[in-house]
Amino acid sequence: MLLGRVLGRVWSDRQVAGLDGHRMVIVRELETRATHVAVDLVEATAGSTVIVTTDEAAQAQLGPTPVDAVVVALVAGMEGIDDPAAMS
Secondary structure (H helix, E strand, C coil): CEEEEEEEEECCCCCCHHHCCCEEEEEEECCCCCEEEEEECCCCCCCCEEEEEEHHHHHHHCCCCCCCEEEEEECCCCCCCCCHHHHC
């Protein structure tokens, strides 16, 4: 799993049937600053800090639908980080 910040939403004109009804968002990893498109299962908004599962864990959330990143939680707070602002 990884921590990320939602940058915004993604729309598609066409998608595989398994993605119908699911939102997609752009997430930037807090540690590496890499960006990912993730299926959003928690209705995160831009600026939200989220937990994202990847690879097989992401795939398990949506069954046979081909995905490699899924937002599974909204982060309400973090403890044990000296400077939370440094993670943004």
